Amino acid sequence: MPVPTLAVEDLRVAIRGDEGVARILDHIAFRLEPGRILGVVGESGCGKSTLIRAILGILPQGAAIGSGRILFEGEDLLAFSQAELNRSVRGSRISFIPQDPYLALNPVFTVGAQMLEVMRRHRPGAPREHRAHLVRLLRRVQLPDAEAALDRYPHQFSGGQRQRLLIAAALACAPRLIVADEPTTALDVTTQQQILLLLRELVEEMGLAMLFVTHDLGVVAELCDEVCVIYAGQSVETGPARALLDAPLHPYARALLACHPDRAEGFLGIPGAVPSPLRAPPGCRFAPRCAQAREACASRAPHPRRAAPGRMVDCILHDPAAVPA
Numbered sequence: 001m002p003v004p005t006l007a008v009e010d011l012r013v014a015i016r017g018d019e020g021v022a023r024i025l026d027h028i029a030f031r032l033e034p035g036r037i038l039g040v041v042g043e044s045g046c047g048k049s050t051l052i053r054a055i056l057g058i059l060p061q062g063a064a065i066g067s068g069r070i071l072f073e074g075e076d077l078l079a080f081s082q083a084e085l086n087r088s089v090r091g092s093r094i095s096f097i098p099q100d101p102y103l104a105l106n107p108v109f110t111v112g113a114q115m116l117e118v119m120r121r122h123r124p125g126a127p128r129e130h131r132a133h134l135v136r137l138l139r140r141v142q143l144p145d146a147e148a149a150l151d152r153y154p155h156q157f158s159g160g161q162r163q164r165l166l167i168a169a170a171l172a173c174a175p176r177l178i179v180a181d182e183p184t185t186a187l188d189v190t191t192q193q194q195i196l197l198l199l200r201e202l203v204e205e206m207g208l209a210m211l212f213v214t215h216d217l218g219v220v221a222e223l224c225d226e227v228c229v230i231y232a233g234q235s236v237e238t239g240p241a242r243a244l245l246d247a248p249l250h251p252y253a254r255a256l257l258a259c260h261p262d263r264a265e266g267f268l269g270i271p272g273a274v275p276s277p278l279r280a281p282p283g284c285r286f287a288p289r290c291a292q293a294r295e296a297c298a299s300r301a302p303h304p305r306r307a308a309p310g311r312m313v314d315c316i317l318h319d320p321a322a323v324p325a
């Protein structure tokens, strides 16, 4: 089997705070191959940002990795020091596209100065070569007047143009993996479509992998090859996007899809509330809201079960023989 660009295995992250220990990620697992886009989908508070921070090695103070590995091209990022991550991973082999293009650029420097500074740190070559490379990238992301754009300030661009700048910046050091945090949420629908199309083209052209974090199932259907659905810090189902969205297997994935405005008949919510990571049940975190739950679900931690090629379901009920009657 080829080495995946990113493989997250059984990842658990807890954060100690004033109110106690919050078990924020609990048995997260997925893999992402080169040239593919994996959508990580979950409702607000399910742990998407914490997952991104774990991958980028920027977890907040008080955070501890309870178990697991984050394999990037076969190497466990959790074993890297901050100095090693800075030198050879973050900003170079792994880059990041943030959610809000308005906040991500420093208003007091030209965009060229900011992008060239990142390249100076991570890419060999003279400033003139870096500038020429950036102009090529800005043309590729369809930013008008690419040469002059480098000498402008962030406020001189529209939201969509700023997101194109950030995509070019993410590509500047030839990454193997791009982590994108809801990069189209702050954009209008038409611009959102254009940016999704551009991302798709770039991933295919450059053969890189993209982890696309979102709460929007419509975006997943449009953009992603694979999906990992997260509920309250647990990955509940992973698999090819089309197959999973057409026929989800995990009760939470089914409920989430049934609530989507395109499918719901009338207002359909999921009864109950997401548990706080401070008081999460020890077994399946969806069990208290799951119509199919049995006694064992509340106490037995679910682990990924193969449901079909490339498809995993973290539900002990998926294999009825595994649950004592």
Ligand SMILES: Nc1ncnc2c1ncn2[C@@H]1O[C@H](COP(=O)(O)OP(=O)(O)OP(=O)(O)O)[C@@H](O)[C@H]1O
Residues within 6 Å of the ligand: 015, 016, 017, 022, 024, 042, 043, 044, 045, 046, 047, 048, 049, 050, 051, 060, 276, 277
């Ligand atoms: N430093 C922290 N200390 C304690 N709890 C935290 C901390 N950071 C996040 N949490 C909790 O962890 C859970 C997951 O948070 P996270 O920000 O990762 O979720 P998210 O899916 O990115 O949410 P959103 O989509 O709203 O940004 C939430 O319940 C949040 O309150």
